[in-house]
Amino acid sequence: xxxxxxxxxxxxxxxxxxxxxxxxxxxxxxxxxxxxxxxxxxxxxxxxxxxxxxxxxxxxxxxxxxxxxxxxxxxxxxxxxxxxxxxxxxxxxxxxxxxxxxxxxxxxxxxxxxxxxxxxxxxxxxxxxxxxxxxxxxxxxxxxxxxxxxxxxxxxxxxxxxxxxxxxxxxxxxxxxxxxxxxxxxxxxxxxxxxxxxxxxxxxxxxxxxxxxxxxxxxxxxxxxxxxxxxxxxxxxxxxxxxxxxxxxxxxxxxxxxxxxxxxxxxxxxxxxxxxxxxxxxxxxxxxxxxxxxxxxxxxxxxxxxxxxxxxxxxxxxxxxxxxxxxxxxxxxxxxxxxxxxxxxxxxxxxxxxxxxxxxxxxxxxxxxxxxxxxxxxxxxxxxxxxxxxxxxxxxxxxxxxxxxxxxxxxxxxxxxxxxxxxxx
Amino acid sequence: xxxxxxxxxxxxxxxxxxxxxxxxxxxxxxxxxxxxxxxxxxxxxxxxxxxxxxxxxxxxxxxxxxxxxxxxxxxxxxxxxxxxxxxxxxxxxxxxxxxxxxxxxxxxxxxxxxxxxxxxxxxxxxxxxxxxxxxxxxxxxxxxxxxxxxxxxxxxxxxxxxxxxxxxxxxxxxxxxxxxxxxxxxxxxxx
Amino acid sequence: xxxxxxxxxxxxxxxxxxxxxxxxxxxxxxxxxxxxxxxxxxxxxxxxxxxxxxxxxxxxxxxxxxxxxxxxxxxxxxxxxx
Ligand code: SF4
Ligand code: SF4
Numbered sequence: 139x140x141x142x143x144x145x146x147x148x149x150x151x152x153x154x155x156x157x158x159x160x161x162x163x164x165x166x167x168x169x170x171x172x173x174x175x176x177x178x179x180x181x182x183x184x185x186x187x188x189x190x191x192x193x194x195x196x197x198x199x200x201x202x203x204x205x206x207x208x209x210x211x212x213x214x215x216x217x218x219x220x221x222x223x224x225x226x227x228x229x230x231x232x233x234x235x236x237x238x239x240x241x242x243x244x245x246x247x248x249x250x251x252x253x254x255x256x257x258x259x260x261x262x263x264x265x266x267x268x269x270x271x272x273x274x275x276x277x278x279x280x281x282x283x284x285x286x287x288x289x290x291x292x293x294x295x296x297x298x299x300x301x302x303x304x305x306x307x308x309x310x311x312x313x314x315x316x317x318x319x320x321x322x323x324x325x326x327x328x329x330x331x332x333x334x335x336x337x338x339x340x341x342x343x344x345x346x347x348x349x350x351x352x353x354x355x356x357x358x359x360x361x362x363x364x365x366x367x368x369x370x371x372x373x374x375x376x377x378x379x380x381x382x383x384x385x386x387x388x389x390x391x392x393x394x395x396x397x398x399x400x401x402x403x404x405x406x407x408x409x410x411x412x413x414x415x416x417x418x419x420x421x422x423x424x425x426x427x428x429x430x431x432x433x434x435x436x437x438x439x440x441x442x443x444x445x446x447x448x449x450x451x452x453x454x455x456x457x458x459x460x461x462x463x464x465x466x467x468x469x470x471x472x473x474x475x476x477x478x479x480x481x482x483x484x485x486x487x488x489x490x491x492x493x494x495x496x497x498x499x500x501x502x503x504x505x506x507x508x509x510x511x512x513x514x515x516x517x518x519x520x521x522x523x524x525x526x527x528x529x530x531x532x533x534x535x536x537x538x539x540x541x542x543x544x545x546x547x548x549x550x551x552x553x554x555x556x557x558x559x560x561x562x563x
Numbered sequence: 564x565x566x567x568x569x570x571x572x573x574x575x576x577x578x579x580x581x582x583x584x585x586x587x588x589x590x591x592x593x594x595x596x597x598x599x600x601x602x603x604x605x606x607x608x609x610x611x612x613x614x615x616x617x618x619x620x621x622x623x624x625x626x627x628x629x630x631x632x633x634x635x636x637x638x639x640x641x642x643x644x645x646x647x648x649x650x651x652x653x654x655x656x657x658x659x660x661x662x663x664x665x666x667x668x669x670x671x672x673x674x675x676x677x678x679x680x681x682x683x684x685x686x687x688x689x690x691x692x693x694x695x696x697x698x699x700x701x702x703x704x705x706x707x708x709x710x711x712x713x714x715x716x717x718x719x720x721x722x723x724x725x726x727x728x729x730x731x732x733x734x735x736x737x738x739x740x741x742x743x744x745x746x747x748x749x750x751x752x753x754x
Numbered sequence: 755x756x757x758x759x760x761x762x763x764x765x766x767x768x769x770x771x772x773x774x775x776x777x778x779x780x781x782x783x784x785x786x787x788x789x790x791x792x793x794x795x796x797x798x799x800x801x802x803x804x805x806x807x808x809x810x811x812x813x814x815x816x817x818x819x820x821x822x823x824x825x826x827x828x829x830x831x832x833x834x835x836x
Contacts, residue, residue: 329767484768489743489790520788523806526769531803593827596774596791604776608825680770680829739773739791 159393160369160377161254161353167285170292173256180260180360189268190216193355195363197375202236202311202348203423203453204528208355211345216269218343230272232339233262237278237349238304238311238325241421242475243455246379247349249391251282254353255289259296261352264359265345272342277302277316278349308422308479312527313346315481326481327527350379350454370396374435378454382407384418385460400429400449403456415461416543420452422472423532425539426465464558466547469540470495470502476533487530490521498537504551511548514541568628573705575624577716580701582618583665584720586611587694591727596738612672619669622662654703657696664693694724760810760836764819766793768807770830777822777831784809784819808834 164176193209200206219231235258239247251258262274276286280303290296302319304310310325319325320339347355354376358366367375374396380403383389387408394403400419401411417429427449434456435448459465477491494517500506501514518537521530541548547557589611598604629637637655641648643663646656667686675683702717730736737743764777764784773791788794795809811819816833823831 326769329769485771485773485790485792486768486788490788493745493789520794523800523803524766524768524792524794525807526767593774596772598779603779604774605779605821605825608776608827676824676829683829738775743790 160357161250161257161350161379161393164254164256166253168254168256170256170289173254177257177357177360180264180356189264189355189359192358192363196358196366197363198351198354198358198366199374200348201350201354201378201454203241203420205450205452208347208351211347212265212269215343215345219269231269231343231345232273232320233265233269233271233275234313234316234320234339234344234346235262235274235276235349235352236311236313236316236346237276237282238316239279239453240304240306240308240311240479241423241453241455242308243383243418243421243457244381244453245383245389246381246391246454248279248282249381250350250353250379251278252285255286256293257353257356258349259289259293259299260356260359261347261354262299263295264356265352269345271345273339274299275302275320276300276349277304277319279304279306307481308476309481309527309529312529314527316346317344326483327525327529329526348453373397378434378451380434380451380454380456382409382456382458384458385409385413385463386458394434396434397448398434400427400432400434400456403434404429404458407456409458413461414458415463416459416465418455418457418459418536419449421455421457422476422536423528424452424455425449425535426459426469426543427539428543462558464502464547464556465540465544466498466502466551467556467558469536469544470498473498473533473537476529476536480529481527484525484530486521486524490517490524491530491533493517494521494533494537498540501548501551504554504556507552510552511541565632568632572625572628572632575621575628576701576705579618579621579625580697580720582614582621583694583697584724586615586618587690587724588727589614590690591731594731595736615669615672619665622665626662651704654700658700658704661693661696661700664689664696668693691728761813762811762816762819762836763805763808763834764811764822765808765832765834767830767832768792770828771826772828772830774827776825776827780818780822780825781811781815784811784815810836 164172168176190209190212193212196209198208200208200211215231237247237251237258239245258276262276265271266274276299278286278301283301283303286301290299290301304316304319305325307325309315309327310319312327315325315327317339318328354366370376377393377395380392380394381389382392382403390407392403392406394406400417404411404414404417411429414429416426417432418424418426419432419434431447433448434451459468473491473495477495480487480491482488494514497510497514497517501510514537518534522534524530550556589607592599593604593607593611596604599607602610626637626642630639630642636649641655642659645659645663646652648655648659668690671678671683671686698717698720702713705713734740764781771792773787773793775787775791775793778785778787778793784796784799785793786796793809795806799810800806801810811833819831819833823833
């Protein structure tokens, strides 16, 4: 996929505060000089300023998929690193920028790392200073590493940041997988009884954020929470990157304000509203929705399902299915892929996902009656919540949203018809 | 007196061989995940554990008299370090190796919650080496091992363990094997 | 399940469990088995998705749960707070 930026890089923002694109203000493939010219140096803050407070006030949420409050994760590590009275020494904290981007439909992290690596580095450094962190890592696919190494070499303050080559696997980006990759060299998610903040890498307090989250942290550290909230809505402040893919004129990464209308995002990507059947928001672990009237809501919106008019952006994927295409067939292919991506550690995931994929495949092929729909529901119940990572849950969400959104197609298929072929299956 | 000790050691050794065999067979059965008609999985697991512990007790009964017996000339070092003994050093050495392995298997079994699964499993596999060593030792060392009943007993134990081992490596060994190969849906019912 | 909420929870580490079915024998009210033999929280026990891996237990089941933790051949079980 090509790494296109649709947002206009802003030429020389006078105040040093970019007004257009926030994350790509330094232009394409920005070096350190261009980065400093666009964003200015990191200001020296007074004693009463704290990054934790700014993050809390900013309302920034994780941009990797789970959409958890960035401040809460930060505060948990902050708490864990201070030796409790009776606890042993926790060890110095570990910060990891996660750019593994295992989601096949997403390429916004690659785009960000290619064009604005210095924002990610700045974010890590700002947090390292606030947390007294011991080890800093950037974890990304092999293709990203040379440019990242060059960016690190360009500046004297980032020599201690280490690069890690992420394996090319769907679950390699799960944060517990990142930590086990550091420890064992294998990116397998592990059973998480506690939080990584209380004991991740070598039992040290560990903060794993998506690379885009780190870039936003860099900007909050520079310009503060008020500036961050100037874009987006009260519930979903700031901007986010979305990868627009599927039946689109060209696949692009867009930077959009929180709470953007989905049809507006599609229009920016050059997609005509009446050409769209449905949109998969959030990627293979996301949800299918009909775009009209739906808002890309914040990660924190409770139960942010389409019924509330807002859908969680997850990993920031907006995948378009053109009118006339079969959503069930598309979903069946995705579930097949997801079943193949199980790390095969957890029984219900290892056996349940292939069974679910098989049932979806039969449904898409129109082989079976109404009992097939019940079977999909039953199998979904058997895998949901029963894995060490969210892979089964994400898959169940995809399947559930497909059955809802494509309810008409389900009826057609059970009758042996398909909209895509316009006739018999 | 020495004769009594000698006889006691031999009988304990024979009983221990039977217990060890029972423990290995039960171990394989628990590994398959299958219950017996009258014995649920939990009981099989407890039986496996308790028979193994009983085997340790009988091993003590087997070895202690030899230490006390002047004629056998076995000392503490011979009990743990193989192939030093003065009487049938090779066959006795096999017994010593089996004893060491058994100690390791039992100790890691009891401490598995502390040691973690990897260590426990790796050491537990040694049971498959321990059993043939113990049998070879009892046949090779036994004073009347060539008598017809002794040979018959050894053959019966061998056949039992070999059959269990063959079952262990067969495709349908696990209770869940069929269901996991995509066989017909199975209703496990109330356990 | 008592109205006051669970007394404790049984956490299942899916990366360890091999569905040998000892825990399901010991806790027949709380656990059944799924299609592949893995322990499955009884229908009434799962209110939130996380309950599927952290099965709520009544006070009366605690003893059996402790036995299950001790006997699980794969060390896949742990008792956690409510
Ligand atoms: S839930 Fe699936 S993908 Fe996640 S760790 Fe377990 S087996 Fe792997
Ligand atoms: S006893 Fe352990 S291995 Fe067996 S089903 Fe229960 S948790 Fe899984």
